[in-house]
Amino acid sequence: MRFLIRLLGALWLTTLIVSVGFAWYEVHQERRRLEDDLQRRATLTADAVREASERLVIRGAKTGYDRVLARFGRADRAIAIYDAFGSVIDTTPEVRKGLGSISPLVGEAIQKNAPARGFASVAGRTKLVYVLPLQDNDRPVGAAAVLIDAEPLDEIEWDLWSRTGVRFGVLMLLVTGTTWLTVRWSVTRPVARIAEWTRQLKTGRPLAPPPDADASLFGSLATEVTGLARTLARVRLAAAEEARLRLAGESLWTEERLKQFVEIRFGERPIYVVSNREPLSHVREGRSIVEVQPASGLVTALEPIMLACGGVWVAHGSGSADRVVGDRVGLPTRDPTYTLRRVWLDQQEEAGYYYGFANEGLWPLCHIVHERPQFRADDWEQYRRVNQRFAETLAEEMEKVEHPVVLAQDYHFALLPQLVKQLRPDARVALFWHIPWPNFEAFGICPWQDEILLGLLGADLIGFHTQFHCNNFLETVERTIEGRIDWESFSVVRGRHVTAVRPFPISVAPAETDTDLGADRATLRKELGVRAEWLGIGVERVDYTKGLPERIRAIRRFFERWPEMRERVVFAQIASPSRTQIPRYRALQEEVREAVRALNEDLGERGWEPIVYRERHHDHAEIRRYYRAADFCMVTSLHDGMNLVAKEYVAAQDDDEGSLILSRFTGASRELRDAWLVNPYDMEDMAAAIHDALTADPDERRSRMSRLRSHVREYNIYGWAGMLAAELARIPQPSLQRG
Ligand code: F6P
Numbered sequence: 001m002r003f004l005i006r007l008l009g010a011l012w013l014t015t016l017i018v019s020v021g022f023a024w025y026e027v028h029q030e031r032r033r034l035e036d037d038l039q040r041r042a043t044l045t046a047d048a049v050r051e052a053s054e055r056l057v058i059r060g061a062k063t064g065y066d067r068v069l070a071r072f073g074r075a076d077r078a079i080a081i082y083d084a085f086g087s088v089i090d091t092t093p094e095v096r097k098g099l100g101s102i103s104p105l106v107g108e109a110i111q112k113n114a115p116a117r118g119f120a121s122v123a124g125r126t127k128l129v130y131v132l133p134l135q136d137n138d139r140p141v142g143a144a145a146v147l148i149d150a151e152p153l154d155e156i157e158w159d160l161w162s163r164t165g166v167r168f169g170v171l172m173l174l175v176t177g178t179t180w181l182t183v184r185w186s187v188t189r190p191v192a193r194i195a196e197w198t199r200q201l202k203t204g205r206p207l208a209p210p211p212d213a214d215a216s217l218f219g220s221l222a223t224e225v226t227g228l229a230r231t232l233a234r235v236r237l238a239a240a241e242e243a244r245l246r247l248a249g250e251s252l253w254t255e256e257r258l259k260q261f262v263e264i265r266f267g268e269r270p271i272y273v274v275s276n277r278e279p280l281s282h283v284r285e286g287r288s289i290v291e292v293q294p295a296s297g298l299v300t301a302l303e304p305i306m307l308a309c310g311g312v313w314v315a316h317g318s319g320s321a322d323r324v325v326g327d328r329v330g331l332p333t334r335d336p337t338y339t340l341r342r343v344w345l346d347q348q349e350e351a352g353y354y355y356g357f358a359n360e361g362l363w364p365l366c367h368i369v370h371e372r373p374q375f376r377a378d379d380w381e382q383y384r385r386v387n388q389r390f391a392e393t394l395a396e397e398m399e400k401v402e403h404p405v406v407l408a409q410d411y412h413f414a415l416l417p418q419l420v421k422q423l424r425p426d427a428r429v430a431l432f433w434h435i436p437w438p439n440f441e442a443f444g445i446c447p448w449q450d451e452i453l454l455g456l457l458g459a460d461l462i463g464f465h466t467q468f469h470c471n472n473f474l475e476t477v478e479r480t481i482e483g484r485i486d487w488e489s490f491s492v493v494r495g496r497h498v499t500a501v502r503p504f505p506i507s508v509a510p511a512e513t514d515t516d517l518g519a520d521r522a523t524l525r526k527e528l529g530v531r532a533e534w535l536g537i538g539v540e541r542v543d544y545t546k547g548l549p550e551r552i553r554a555i556r557r558f559f560e561r562w563p564e565m566r567e568r569v570v571f572a573q574i575a576s577p578s579r580t581q582i583p584r585y586r587a588l589q590e591e592v593r594e595a596v597r598a599l600n601e602d603l604g605e606r607g608w609e610p611i612v613y614r615e616r617h618h619d620h621a622e623i624r625r626y627y628r629a630a631d632f633c634m635v636t637s638l639h640d641g642m643n644l645v646a647k648e649y650v651a652a653q654d655d656d657e658g659s660l661i662l663s664r665f666t667g668a669s670r671e672l673r674d675a676w677l678v679n680p681y682d683m684e685d686m687a688a689a690i691h692d693a694l695t696a697d698p699d700e701r702r703s704r705m706s707r708l709r710s711h712v713r714e715y716n717i718y719g720w721a722g723m724l725a726a727e728l729a730r731i732p733q734p735s736l737q738r739g
Contacts, residue, residue, distance in 0.1 A: 004183055011175050016168065023164035027157050034153050035128070039117065042130035042146045045072055045079075046115070049144040053081050054134045057089070057142040065090035076149040078127070081134075082106050083142045095147060098123035102131070106143050109133050113140045119150060126150045194218060253719035255308040255509075261722050262309045265729040266405050270311035270338075272398060274390055274416060275409035276354060278340060279303050280331055281319025289321040291333065293619055295541050295576035297506075297644040298409055298434055300620070304509040305721040306331075306338040312397050314390060316354070317342030343393050345386060352382025354412065355581050362411045365446055366435045367545045367639045371584065375447050384415060387455070391419035398424060403733055407724070408459070410434045415451070418458025426734050430461040430724060432504065435641040436667075437469040440476040453481050456499075457492055460731045463504040463724060465642040465667035470501045500731070504724050505671055506642050507717045511624075511651040524629035528572065528612055534694055536571040537630035539623055539645045541578035542589050542615075547636035547663065547680040548575070549588075552595040552611070554636070554686030559603050559610060562691055567608045569694065571634075572626060575615045589615075627652035632659040632693045635666060636680040642667035646675070650712045656705040659693035661686070671711060674704040 052068045065081055073079045073092035080091035080099055086106050088099060101120045109116040109131040116131045127147040134142040193210040262271065277296045282289050293299065306313055317327065322342055330336030345353070356379030364371040390413065398404040404424065408416050408431040417429045433456075443449060453476065456462060464470050470490060478485045483494040492499045525535060536555075540546040559566050575592065579585045596613045603610050618626075627633065633649040643666040650660060650672065662668060662675035669677055676689040693701070 004180065007183065008176055008179055011179060012172060015171055015175060019164055019168045019171070023161060026164075027160045030160060031153060031157055034156065038128045038148050038150060038153070039130070041077075042117070042128055042148050043115075045077060045148075046130050046132040046144055046146045048072060049079055049081070049146065050132050050134055053144055054136075054141075057081065057083065057134050058136045062089075072146075078122070078147040080145040080147070081142065082110070082145065084110065084140060086110055086143070089142070095122050099145075102127075102129045102145060102147070105129055105131050106145060109143050110140045113138070120147075122147055126154065190218060194221065252714060253716055253722050255304060255718055258305065258718040258722050258725075259308045262725050265725055269401055269403070269405060271305070271309050272311060272394060272404055272406045273302055273306065273313045273409065274394060274406065274413060275299075275302070275313070275315050276358070276412035278315035278317060278319070278322075278342065279306070279313060280329070280333075280340065281317075282321040282325045283319045284321045289324065292319065292617065295578070295617060297642070300508060300644055300648070301506050301717050301720070302407075302409070304717050308718065308721075310338045312339045312341055314341045314343060314394050314397065316350075317344055318350075341393065341397055343390055345389075349382050349386050351581070352376075352379040353386040355579065357383035358412045359579055360582060360584075361446070362414070363435065363545075365443065366411065366438055368436070368438060368442065369545050369638045371544055373445065380448055387413055387415035388419055391416050391423060394420060395423040398427065402426060403428065405725075405728060406430065407432065415455030416458075418455045421458045428728050428731055428734065429459045430463065430728050431456060431459045432463040432506075432724070433469070433473075433641075434465070434506070436639060437464055437472040437476070439472050440479045443472075443476045444480070449476075450481055453477055457483070457494060457497070459499055460734075461500045461502065461724070461728055463502055465503065465505050466670055467503045468670075469641070469667075470503050474501055498731075500727060502727055504720055504727075505667060505715065506644065506720050507712060507715050508644055508647045508651050509717050510713050511654075520625060520628045524625055528570075530570045530572075530612070532570040532608070533568045534570075534631045535629055536569065536632045536634060536690070537574070537626050537649070538571065538634045538636075539574045539576075539618075539626065539648075541576045542585065542592060543578055544584065544588050545638055545640060547638045548573075548592045549595055550638070550680045550683070551634055551636045551686070552592070552599060554683050554690070555610065556599050556603065557683050557687040558690045561687055565691070565694070566603065566610070567605065569610075569690075570608070570612060571610060572612045572614065572630070574618050574623065574626060575613065576617050577615065623648070624652055627658075628654075630658060632661060632690070634661045634686075634690075635668070636661070636663045636678065636686065637666050638663070638680055640666040640668070644668075646672060647712050650705070650708045653705050653709060656702040656709065658705055659696070659701055660705075660708060661689045661693055671715065672708055674707045674711075 049068060049072050052071065053065060056064050056068075068081070069079050069090060069092050075094075078092045078095040080095065080102075081089045083089050086103060091099065099122065101122055105116045105118055105120070110133055113133050113135070115133070118129055120127055120129050122129075126149075128150045129145060129147050131143050131145045133140045134144060190210065197210055275298055277294050277299055279293070279299050279302070281292050281294060283292045302313075313331075317323065323344070327342040327344070329340045329342070331338055331340050356374070356376060360374040361376075361379065362373070365373040394406065398406075404427045406420055406427055406429045408420075408429065411433060413431065417431050420427055420429050437443070446452065457477070462473065464473065474485050474487070474490065474492065477483060477492050483492050485492055490501050492501065521535075525531075538548075538551060540548060542548065555571055559569075573596070577589060580589070593613070593615070596611050600609050600611055627649045630649075633645070635643055635646045635649075637643055640663070643663075646660055646662050646666065646668040649658065652658075660672065660675040662672055662677055663680045664677045665680065669675065676693050678686045678689045680686065
């Protein structure tokens with residue numbers, strides 16, 4: 001109520017000031033116009049009276065004035081004629097008795113021999129008086145006064161002020177009414193609803209903000225409240241989960257447990273993650289800027305850790321609108337818990353470091369997929385420069401933190417550990433290599449193998465997904481550079497520096513059980529226009545390591561061998577375009593498109609397409625819907641460090657109904673033994689696996705998935721990070737002196 005009174009008070013005052021201001025100006029102008037008009041009339045009349053009476057006065061006539069007075073006098077216009085001494089000679093009758101008040105004006109006109117004017121009250125009414133001297137050879141001999149009734153001027157002025165008063169009154173009523181209604185509809189009611197919504201949120205129920213909460217007025221409030229509610233819900237969930245686990249006597253890794261663990265081990269020090277791919281890019285879409293989460297297993301894995309622990313994530317700003325948004329961004333945007341620090345690369349650097357050395361050199365070198373690596377000196381030079389740049393940016397970010405903890409990611413940053421140690425010897429540095437490490441002969445073809453190994457060995461800890469890759473790495477070091485391998489503790493000793501080499505099989509965050517899985521299946525199939533009994537799913541970046549053409553061949557073979565399965569099975573392939581500047585990737589894109597087209601053309605029938613191909617970027621939420629809708633998922637990489645799609649699919653199967661067909665050449669196959677394991681080079685094997693998965697005894701299928709799900713739940717991403725942190729914490733704190 002007080003707000004309404006204050007608002008109305010302000011509006012009334014403003015309206016009053018504006019109305020009075022305008023009214024005053026209007027009255028002033030009108031009065032001037034009327035006065036000018038009276039003056040003009042008085043001047044004309046006075047000139048005429050002078051002409052008619054001047055001779056009479058010069059002659060000293062005593063009579064004859066009545067004709068002049070009768071001719072020019074009127075009800076609203078009186079005339080008086082004076083002699084040289086200012087005495088009245090004759091006058092129109094209505095003013096005869098009240099002329100005393102104009103004597104000073106008459107005296108002034110005669111004395112100065114010039115016209116005089118002014119207002120005076122004559123016989124009880126206000127008059128405009130204009131006195132003109134009568135002259136004989138320029139000498140004053142008398143005066144003629146014209147008195148025009150000026151009372152209407154006051155009346156008009158009064159009239160204007162009263163109209164202003166009425167106008168102001170009406171305006172006040174309207175302003176009061178509309179303000180009251182507007183405040184009630186646009187503020188009081190929405191605020192009450194927002195309050196009610198906030199109350200509901202506090203109970204942990206995820207509700208959308210009320211629809212009538214004007215975004216421009218309440219938008220940021222709604223965002224803040226939603227953020228608070230989300231945090232509250234997360235904390236509640238974590239506490240509930242912790243309590244549940246305590247009761248159950250289990251020791252599952254959760255977001256909360258990881259946070260506490262990292263805090264205990266490293267104090268409140270922020271964690272510094274370095275990766276090439278940023279967790280979120282800003283991309284131009286027409287005139288707007290949208291947020292895009294890249295298709296990257298690395299991002300899927302690291303984001304939950306940053307959400308749990310906070311810190312700084314240094315990455316290449318590669319989005320088309322990243323520079324517009326800036327080089328430091330709080331993430332997640334709605335409720336920031338960590339900072340993304342972007343590093344800008346020019347075209348030449350990106351071409352040499354990312355497309356060239358990392359993806360045309362190291363990527364095929366480490367994946368045994370018969371793709372010849374390309375090693376160019378220019379690319380190597382850019383790779384070195386960019387590693388240096390990232391190390392410097394990191395040092396800048398860590399300036400004020402003692403003993404910082406750095407988690408570098410992947411084959412883009414083989415040189416970074418050594419560079420960081422040179423700049424910050426007190427830092428504890430871990431590098432996780434997300435792709436396979438080949439045997440030493442294969443690695444030996446890299447012209448800069450020594451530099452790469454020395455760069456990596458700057459780290460205190462190097463992680464791979466499997467023990468097999470750790471062994472390959474240690475053997476490569478043993479055969480390539482000077483240093484001692486301690487096979488007991490799986491570490492490399494060079495001088496006083498020790499690098500531990502350990503397997504940490506990466507994983508995903510445990511999935512939340514949100515909606516009804518059965519309903520999800522039905523809705524998505526309807527959206528896809530799929531009427532088939534079974535839906536299969538594949539989710540990949542279009543990369544030659546993923547075995548996409550091999551999978552399509554296997555699906556063709558499956559329908560050829562079991563024709564009765566036609567129209568009963570549809571396979572949805574989500575294909576995210578990747579590294580398209582590299583010709584090999586563009587060629588693969590074409591090859592896959594063509595294989596899908598040919599298969600659909602050869603086997604498809606009216607109303608049934610064997611493969612639904614979706615070639616675009618899909619965000620996590622969209623992909624998750626596919627996972628939940630699918631009866632089976634195919635992961636057929638020819639060689640893969642881990643492959644998180646396999647684990648994501650398993651995590652999404654709340655009702656244990658799905659089946660996973662998994663390449664035995666993925667890191668994931670070492671853990672997910674209950675999947676249908678296949679050799680992706682063997683088309684018959686893969687086709688048979690699809691058939692087996694679909695026709696298996698439902699109990700067997702469910703128990704396989706149930707075991708897979710417990711494994712992924714138990715060995716989740718928080719556990720991965722926890723193990724990594726535990727291993728890093730075991731490393732003695734390096735000295736404080738900086739390089
Ligand atoms: O595993 C290697 C990796 O870096 C993963 O993080 C991710 O799946 C993929 O490569 C992403 O590739 P890019 O960042 O080049 O698109």
